[in-house]
Amino acid sequence: MAAESIVQEKKPIVMVVTVIVLIIFFLWSITPLFIMLMSSIKTERAAFSIPEVGDIRGAFGFFKFTPTLEHYKELLINEGFLTYVWHGIVAAISSAIISVGLGTLGAFGLSRGRFKQEDNISFWIISTRMAPAVVVIVPLYYIFRKIGMLQSIPGLILAYTTFNLPFALWLIKGFFDDLPVEIEEAAFVDGDTHWKVFGKIALPLAKPGIVAAFVLCVLLSWNDFLFAAIIGGAPAKTVPVGITELQTTSYIKWGPINAATIILVVPMIFLGILIRKYLVQGLTMGAVRE
């Protein structure tokens, strides 16, 4: 920081513009979520009452309301969202366990091993992550229909694994690549087995990366809609699918939709903050580091 100030202008005008721009961007980022949070604890009447176009003073009516939890009650009790939350948790965590488990083994092998086709294997793994979901889902639907895995939670878990496993493998490989191999070689020469070297030395050192990969796998699965709607179907309905069903052709239940969005979003924001340090590395699959 100190070194930067040597080259950086400290003209007050620059700082003023900086602060103004960042405040505007702050408001732009946070306002939609704030409006949704407020609407989820307002009665539908209060949420729907907005001033006439151009009536700026009337906009302050936004803050005048008595909070209510009726939408959350309706959502969890009448609409059965607790089941959807449970489905989402089970599917996301199972898929994350499979992906990170196999991914960690594969990442270590790929990072340390010598393979003739290493570049091809790597290219294949990364390209599977990049395939558009709408493309993957068509053949997957057909195959799952054939073997009877459609409309089930195991099917959904496997579907999530199609994008989670390459993602986890690639991300964790980056963390293993960063570790000094010399420690492992020394331990091996001292008589430890491969497994011991892996479990006692490499694994603990790569732990932050593995945790970050796990969290990101959960996040990607929990937020997914397409796979849950097409592959999971009715018996494996998750929260994103549940929300879309609150919108019928005749009526949109905005209160419960807002409440469901808060339930969907808040845990993920906490997870995001939890792995904030590895987020850039994670979302760029290890290509950019902070």
Place this chain on the structure above:
Amino acid sequence: MADSAMELNNNVGERQLSVLHKRRYGLSFYGWMVIPAVILLLAITLYPFFWMIVMSLFKVAVRPGAKNEFVWLSNYLQLFKDHTWIKGWWIQAKYVGISLTIEFLLGFVIAMFLNNLKRGANILTTIFLFPMMVAPVAVGFLYTYLYNASFGWYYWILRTLGILKGATILGDANWALAGIIMADVWNWTPFMTLVLLAGLKKVPLDQLEAAKCDGAKPFRRFIDVVLPNMVPIIVIGVLIRFMDIMRYIDKIFVMTTGGPAGATKTQAYYLFQIAFSYFELGRGAASGFVLLLITIFMAMLFVNIMKKKGVQR
């Protein structure tokens, strides 16, 4: 894409200790470690990919178990004659192109301003990344709510400022796509900001100082020092966003379902309709194969252009 990512990742030197690589049953220990992941990936990604190509040559029966009819390339021919499909490409191009441009430019500007801050940048960045954690489906509902003509606050703001003249946003063929793009920009600009900020922090200070000592003005320093150093990061950021915008149709599904009058029916969304509304899986697979090829082609083109630019500098 894979090229540039691998270049940045393959900082692993040659391994010297050959005992480590002693083969057992034909593979080294490391080889065996990779096997479970490779087998699972073969089953759930390469096998479906193979099936997609096969399916694209068949008229796949709607009822499971019924016989599929081999139709050569007629699925593809049908697509190229389909006006909605051709128009879908144009809409997809507009959607992806405009979103990506705004997200990149806005992300860059915000990243530069954040980089100016001496204090508070960390907490501010953390708050800025909130929209990124919101599920695309939820973003769709969030913005549908804000755009609503009778109780939406964004509709109210746009009307009060006099930008919007019509009585609806998502129901207006000229505004619907803009509405979706705005939601996407809100959702994903933080990603660009975060990635580009990481890049800005890595611009070598000695080069900046040298340029300043030579009397370079801030704008010249940006063009000659900052930008060339950022090229790989820009490539990665834009590329990952490109792939992801091509991937997701969630927002369109929630906000407009392709309407009004097909104004937001991107190619990817139309594919989804062909396969899962009309249940023409063969034609869907053909469309998917074309989309996949184009995604890969665009990505490679982009990487090559940026590589050449990087070399010239």
